[in-house]
Amino acid sequence: MARRSSSGLTDKVEINMTPMIDVVFQLMSFFMCTLKVVAPEGDFDIRMPIAAAAAAAPDDQQVPPVRVKLSAGPDGSLASIAMNGTPVADFDELRKRIIGLVGADSGPNSLAEKTEVEFDADYALKYVNVVKAITAVSGKVENGQVVELIRKIKFTPPKKG
Amino acid sequence: MAKRSGGPSNTEIDMTPMIDMTFQLITFFMFVMNFSEAEQDDRIQLPSSQIAKPADGVIEKPITLQLTNAGSVIYAGELVAVRDIGAYLEREKTLMIDENREPNSATIIVRADGRAKTGEVQDIIRICQEKGFERFALRAQYDDRR
Numbered sequence: 236m237a238r239r240s241s242s243g244l245t246d247k248v249e250i251n252m253t254p255m256i257d258v259v260f261q262l263m264s265f266f267m268c269t270l271k272v273v274a275p276e277g278d279f280d281i282r283m284p285i286a287a288a289a290a291a292a293p294d295d296q297q298v299p300p301v302r303v304k305l306s307a308g309p310d311g312s313l314a315s316i317a318m319n320g321t322p323v324a325d326f327d328e329l330r331k332r333i334i335g336l337v338g339a340d341s342g343p344n345s346l347a348e349k350t351e352v353e354f355d356a357d358y359a360l361k362y363v364n365v366v367k368a369i370t371a372v373s374g375k376v377e378n379g380q381v382v383e384l385i386r387k388i389k390f391t392p393p394k395k396g
Numbered sequence: 397m398a399k400r401s402g403g404p405s406n407t408e409i410d411m412t413p414m415i416d417m418t419f420q421l422i423t424f425f426m427f428v429m430n431f432s433e434a435e436q437d438d439r440i441q442l443p444s445s446q447i448a449k450p451a452d453g454v455i456e457k458p459i460t461l462q463l464t465n466a467g468s469v470i471y472a473g474e475l476v477a478v479r480d481i482g483a484y485l486e487r488e489k490t491l492m493i494d495e496n497r498e499p500n501s502a503t504i505i506v507r508a509d510g511r512a513k514t515g516e517v518q519d520i521i522r523i524c525q526e527k528g529f530e531r532f533a534l535r536a537q538y539d540d541r542r
Contacts, residue, residue: 252411252415255415256411256414256415256418259415259418259419259422260418262422263418263421263422263425266422266425266426266429267425269429270425270428270429272428273436274537274538275450275537275538275540276436276442276448276450276535276536276537276538277445277447277448277449277450277451277535277536277537277538278448278451278505278533278534278535278536279445279447279448279533279534279536280503280531280532280533281531281532281533281534282530282531282532283521283525283530283532284500284525284530285525285526285530305514307514311511311513356514356515356518357514357515358513358514358515358518359513359514359515360513360514360515361510361511361512361513361514362443362463362508362509362510362511362512362513362514362517363443363510363511364514365514365517366443366444366445366448366510366534366536367443367445369445369447369534370445370446370447370448370536373447374447375447376446376447381446381447381449390518390521391518392518392522393515393518393519393522394515395515
């Protein structure tokens with residue numbers, strides 16, 4: 236029997252798709268099962284050498300630190316805020332006071348860059364309040380853009396009791 | 397002409413749109429898959445902040461300490477008391493010195509629960525300072541609500 240030549244008629248090659256579809260579905264199931272939706276996280280960078288070492292290295296360009304006292308209520312909630320001994324109503328006011336102190340300029344060599352904020356929080360205070368306070372002093376959101384304020388942050392040593 | 401009845405009808409299904417869509421789905425899942433090695437634990441409810449922007453670069457070999465609501469530290473998947481982390485940090489420090497790295501060049505990522513006591517976070521920082529670590533990254537959930 237003569238072999239049919241490919242000259243006139245075109246052969247229809249049937250590809251078996253089943254294994255490919257199987258693998259593709261397996262891959263899809265794998266990715267669907269391993270998918271973990273993660274909320275974006277950000278950091279507040281703090282450079283805090285041990286107190287003795289910091290005291291040994293005086294800086295003539297240093298601006299006196301701003302002391303923010305955060306007091307806790309009996310259940311660990313925020314009872315009061317004070318900046319350099321003066322009571323502050325809330326975190327928005329704290330931000331306004333910080334802007335009033337260092338100005339809106341946060342560029343290089345600005346007062347905002349040189350100023351250091353020291354947080355003195357009560358031991359039992361819930362940490363969420365400290366993050367709110369750090370947020371208030373570190374910057375503000377203006378027209379969807381973050382404007383940086385204070386970059387140097389430190390904590391007083393923990394006081395138990 | 398009479399319609400042919402009986403006998404198996406050879407119906408050809410066009411698979412192309414389905415395969416297209418499946419490949420699109422696979423691509424989507426591959427993109428959204430989190431390949432980062434950042435340690436995260438569902439037991440920690442991070443406080444949120446609008447200012448805590450995700451870091452631009454990758455922190456090289458960080459040490460992650462996660463403080464739970466109950467006051468324990470999750471270190472490398474293990475639950476450790478705050479006062480005991482010093483021994484683990486000492487081990488990290490030895491490893492770093494073996495690799496010719498200074499402890500003060502390493503970043504300690506503190507993922508503390510919003511309900512935890514601030515004093516415990518300060519205790520962690522103090523213990524780290526005593527071991528020679530001085531760079532800290534206080535982690536918060538980035539909240540982009542305006």
